[in-house]
Each structure stands twice: as structure tokens, then as C-alpha cells.
Amino acid sequence: MQSLVRRFIHGVDAVNHRMGRVVMYGIFVLMAILLWSSISKTFFLPSLWTLEMAQFVMVGYYILGGPYSMQMGDHVRMDLLYGGWSDRKKAWVDLFTVLLLVFYLGVMLYGAISSTAYSLGYWKTEPLSYLLGVVTGSEEIGRLEQSSSAWRPYMWPVKVVMVVGLFLMLLQCLSEFCKDVLRLRGHKI
Template sequence: MPSWTKSYIRFVDGLNRRIGRFAMYGIFALVGVLLWSSISKTFFDPSLWTLEIAQFLMVAYYIIGGPYSIQLGSNVRMDLFYGNWSDRKKACYDAVTVLMLIFFLGVLLYGGLSSMAYSFGYFGKEPIGFLFGLVIGTEELGHLERSPTAWRPYLWPIKLVMCIGFFMMLLQVSSELIKDIAKIRGEEI
């Protein structure tokens, strides 16, 4: 394998390892919010924000921690046949399924970017161009989307977290694809 692929794998794996290890502690924030929700409903006036914050934290925990889970190989698999295969056969199977996952994640990322553009007040047909225009300063924000609940938080932060998570997952599965190709070729990475 070329040296740039090894550098890419080290960079992506290191980035997702650090972010994943940090995201693991998000469960404590989720527990804290749910604990406060229980206490406030029992002893005080119920808090309006706790359910939605708990949902947002769970989405962030799941999506940001996903690439680290893929890296560790702790994702769910059907081991009925897979567990008995050789490492090379597993790598061949994983390489094919990772290609399908890359397509699926690409669709999710495009949908997430479209939804995020909508949450920034864009209703046209070119959401990627709009988001790029926001970054470089040629576009302006429209009416920001809010949740239809009583608390009414802005939705763009969680949509941004989802897009970042989908992108990180794409990076991680491309790293896994390179590792699988190396195993198929009998090379060490």
C-alpha cells in the first residue's frame, strides 16, 4: 500500500478514536438530564426542555460514537457463517458490504445537508451550494427552523451534529475499506 493510505488510516482512526472516547462520556450527560427530569417532575414543576435535550444527546451519542464502534469492530454482525470464515474471506465480504454502506451514508449525508439547509431557512433546490455560500459569506440565513414543541429549540445544532457524524462515519468506513483491501492482498497496515 502507498504511504499516503497508511497516513490516511492513521489520521482517520486517530481522529475517530479521540472523538469516540470523548463521546462515550455523553451517556453521563444523558443520565444527568433524565435524572433532573425525574426529580423536577416529582418535586417541582416539570421542565419543558428535558425530553428534547435527552433526545438530542442520545442522537449525538449514537451518531458521533458510531465511527469509533466501527473501528473497534463492535458493530452488530450476523456471525452464523461469518465467524467461521478465514480473515481473507471476511475481508472480501466486508469490502463488498462497506461499498453498500458508503452509498447509504452518502445518501444520509446528502439528506442531512439538505435538512440542515432547510433549518437555516433555505427552501431551494441547491442545499449544498447554499451551505457553501453560508461558509464563504455569499448567502444569508433565512428564518431558522424551530421544534414545534413548547420549548421550541433551534434544530440546526443537532442537524449539524448529525452531518458531522455521517461524514466521520464515511471517513471511518473508507479507512476500513482500505484495511480490507490490504488484507485481501496479503499486506500489513
């Protein structure tokens, strides 16, 4: 059982580490979009797509980089208290707070899946079965949701990024939970 848990931890950590290392270069994409926005507003006609595209890139950067940040321990903590605790006390507190985070991420993931199904043209009450049907080919995609801006991009790509990012964050939380359990049992990770 312990080897299965360790393989799960290493697999999730490897995926999120690679994803985080790739996504961290998204800041340069964001900078390029905002630079083009500034240049086009100054010297040419303003581009309609730049600010909304910058928002989409920022969503991807933030959502897909979150699991990497959690893995590296770079997320915000109350270090005034947490920093002085023993490793065992930290593991107990993390064990409890990760369970709360898993619940929160589960609710967020369900909402993101529902929103993604809506953006693909599904207006009924079972988004999970609809998306599985889209993947298997038994369901058709309806009228695709577009932004209400003048540029009017499709919304489904950024919503798919949200679903993937929240799923990876949920997996990373479960990995951290397993690490805390192993620490409390006295095992090295």
C-alpha cells in the same frame, strides 16, 4: 501510494478514536438530564426541555459514536457465519458490504445536508452551494427552524451534529475499505 493510504487510514482512525472517546462520556450527560427530569417532575414543576434535550444528546451519542464503534469492530454482525470465516473471506465480504454502506451513507449525508440547509432557512434546491455560501459569508441565514414542541429549540445544532457524524462514518467506511484492500494484498495494518 501505499504510504498515502496508510496515512489516510491512520488519520481517519485517530480522529474517530478521539471523537469516540470523548463522545462516550455523553451517556453521563444523558443520565444527568433524565435524572433532572425525574426530580423536577416529582418535586417541582416539570421541565419542558428535558425530554427533547435527552433526545438531542442521544442523537449525538449515537451518530458521533458510530464511527468509533465501527473502528473497534463493536457493531452488530452475523457472527454465526462471519466468526468462522478466514481473514481473507472476511475481507472480501467486508469489501463488498462496505461499498453498500458507503452508498447508503452518501444518500443519508446528502439528506442531512439538505435538512441542515432547510433548518437554516434555505428552501431552494441546491443545499450544498447554500451551505458553502454560509461558510464563506456570501449567503445569509434565513428564518431558523424551531421544534414544534412547547420548548421550541432551534433544530440546526442537532442537524449539524448529524452531518458531522455521517461524514465521519463515511470516512471510517473508506478507511475500513482501504484496510480490507491491504489485507487482501497480504499487508499488515
